[in-house]
Amino acid sequence: CIDAIGTRNEFVSCMNNIIPFVNTSTYVFTSGMPMYSSLVSSQHNPRCSNLTESLRPVGIITPQNEDEIQAVVICSREHGLRVRVRSGGHDYEGLSYLCKTPFVIIDMRNLHSISIDIKQESAWVQSGATLGELYYSIAQASQTHGFPAGICPSVGVGGHFSGGGFGAMVRKYGLAADNVIDAYLVDAKGCFLDRESMGEDLFWAIRGGGGASFGVIVSWKIKLVRVPPKVTVFNVNKNMDQHAIGIIDRWQHVAHKMKNELFIRLLVQYVHGDQKTSVQALFNALFLGQLKDLIPLMNETFPQLGLKAEDCIEMSWIDSVLYFAGLKGAPELLLGNKTDPYVSYFKAKSDFVTKPIPQHVFVRIQEKFHEQKLVFMIMDPYGGRMSEISKSHIPFPHRRGNLYNIQYLVKWEVNGVRASNEHIHWLRELYKYMEPYVSKHPRSAYLNYRDLDIGTHRHANTSYLEAKVWGEKYFKGNFKKLTKVKSKVDPDNFFRNEQSIPFA
Ligand code: FDA
Structure with a gap:
């Protein structure tokens, strides 16, 4: 049990000592100050704010420059506080603003030049x-x-x-x-x-x-x-009947092999129409080239989709960014609020696929989607440049041999433990069902779709063997090197969280 007020005062006075000529009240917010509450709650996935084990931060710091970040690191160390760093606040499990031991948040919102x-x-x-x-x-x-x-x-x-x-x-x-x-x-x-x-x-x-x-x-x-001055985009929607499942099957065989300029994302989702509801497969594409080149390419490699010129739109690359984000209007929309449009309760999990999934699995997925309302399976094709870059070039190892990445996502609108448990349970069951059809030894996952289900530290965040379970899912053979770098650059394990890299 720590003396929260004492720690807070000592922390602020430490900051004042290190940066004596700067008024800390302009960037250090502690409980009771007006900005504090809005900064605590400015997270993306409200599911995480219901996780009661987390403490409230001793302080939230919104630095204007690196000196202030250096001061936070030094003062947090001195006063036994952990640090959580938040940039956009989108961490799927809230690790940028939640902590079970006394901590401060470094919120990077002012450093956005x-x-x-x-x-x-x-x-x-x-x-x-x-x-x-x-x-x-x-x-x-x-x-x-x-x-x-x-x-x-x-x-x-x-x-x-x-x-x-x-x-x-x-x-x-x-x-x-x-x-x-x-x-x-x-x-x-x-x-x-x-x-x-x-x-x-x-x-x-x-x-x-x-x-x-x-x-x-x-x-x-x-x-x-x-990027070319004009790119081409399209959205083609299919009801998930047997015909659509045949198209998905073809997509699995070709999407990773097409020209590097062509990216066709597949989104399976439950859609509410005026008359009836259905599960749909949406093929959402960016082609770094013109329509006149796209149509023959599609006719040659993926005629099953039946793409027509009228499904496609030529536009600038920046307009294609808006198009993919589902935004209509001027590029200034991209400067909008950091969180608002996407706030919802959600849980996600991920997989990588190395062999096409049998068609009967998509039939079953479609049936399962009828049990839920806001569910999505987002499949992003790899291949191309991803297969050329070596698996150890950077810690992300999911390169040659991966056909596509899957993100499973369930959202819900009702707050409360019961709603959360019910939806999360459903997602975990889907994930269990998919096990035979996705990457193995280990079953891989993508760090940016963070998933605490695949394992967390239990004691003092230092067990290599415990962390290997999820570490190798995220990083495969690169996990070992990450632990060596960690031992060298942070031997006191100051920067740690539920899934941080342990020592070698
Ligand atoms: P946040 O601030 O929560 O940080 C995430 C993690 O990084 C935390 O552990 C945090 O401490 C750490 N961190 C943040 N800033 C740091 C810093 N300056 N120094 C050190 N550590 C820092 N991914 C993808 O690849 N492609 C996509 O298209 C999308 N789309 C997408 C849409 C939506 C709606 C969401 C919610 C998420 C995605 N993602 C995604 C996943 C996204 O890439 C992932 O959640 C990122 O970690 C989010 O980064 P933020 O800075 O927003 O999160």
């Missing part, structure tokens, strides 16, 4: 920026550049890049983390480091190994990628 250098085809982006802000800034500077990261514009750069990050250009350019070329980070001693001073091992670890185990990443230097 973006500086684009078109001549060098690169940019510096701070961790508190959203993907939407990044895409918007690139498009303001150039109509022929983009960046291959996630589809939802409210996602934060900090968590997304440090966990991998993929979107509609994954087949052409790989992950967001594959395109990071430098970074600034505050380490466990409070030192401010760039790529050269942190060394290649730590720089390797923060690109896909999860930033929260290694430090606070302040900003990232990224390589911009080229």
Whole structure:
């Protein structure tokens, strides 16, 4: 039992001592201050705010620069506090703002500047920026550049890049983390480091190994990628009857082998129509090229979809970002509120598929979807550039041999333990059912779709054997190297959470 008020006062006075000329009340918020409550509750998945074991943070810090982050790390260490770092706040299990022992939150919202250098085809982006802000800034500077990261514009750069990050250009350019070329980070001693001073091992670890185990990443230097002035998108919807299941089967065989410029995502979802409800398969695509080239390509490789010119729209890359996000209007919409449009109770799990799943499984999935209302299976094809990059290039190992990634997602609207348990149970049953049909030894998972069901630390967050169970699902053979980097750069295990990297 700690003296919360005493700790809070000591922490704030420590911050004042380190940064004497800055008024801490402008960026350190403790309970009782007006901003505190709104900052505590500014999370994305309200399911996590119901997790009663978490304490309320001793303080929430919204730093304006790296000095203030360094001061938080030093003062938290001195006063036995843990640190949680929140960029966009989208962590599926709330690990950026929940903790069972006394802690502070570093909220990166004020560190969201973006500086684009078109001549060098690169940019510096701070961790508190959203993907939407990044895409918007690139498009303001150039109509022929983009960046291959996630589809939802409210996602934060900090968590997304440090966990991998993929979107509609994954087949052409790989992950967001594959395109990071430098970074600034505050380490466990409070030192401010760039790529050269942190060394290649730590720089390797923060690109896909999860930033929260290694430090606070302040900003990232990224390589911009080229996009044509016009791209083509389409959405084709099919009712999940036997015919559609045949098309899904074909998609499983071809989506990962098509030209790298073509990305066709498959979304299976339960849809409420005016007259009746049905389960539908939505084929949602981005082609980095023109319609005149897309139609012959589809006729040759995937005629079963029956794509017609009228299903397709040519647009700029930035408009395709809005299209994929389901937003209609000007690119300024990408600068919208960090969380609002996507807030809901949800639980997700993930898989990787290495062999096409038999058609009868999709028949059963369709039946199961009728038991729930807000359920989704989102399947993102790999292949292309993802198969060219080595499995150990960065900690994200799911490369050659993977046909596609699956995200299973269930949402619900009613608050309460009963509703949560019921929906989560349903999702776990679906996950159990899928086991024979997905990757094995280990059954793999994607860190950015964080899932505490696959294992958490029990004691002091240091057991290699315990952590290996989920660590190898996320990182396969790269887990061992991550534990070695961890032992070297954070020997006191200061940066830790329920699924952080343990020591070697
Ligand atoms: P958040 O701030 O919660 O951070 C997530 C984790 O990273 C936490 O452990 C946190 O402590 C740590 N962290 C954050 N900032 C850090 C920093 N500066 N330094 C060190 N550690 C830091 N993924 C994907 O690949 N493609 C996609 O298209 C999508 N789409 C998508 C849509 C929606 C609606 C959601 C909720 C999520 C996704 N995701 C996704 C998953 C997303 O990539 C994942 O949740 C990211 O971790 C979110 O990063 P945030 O910064 O928003 O989260």
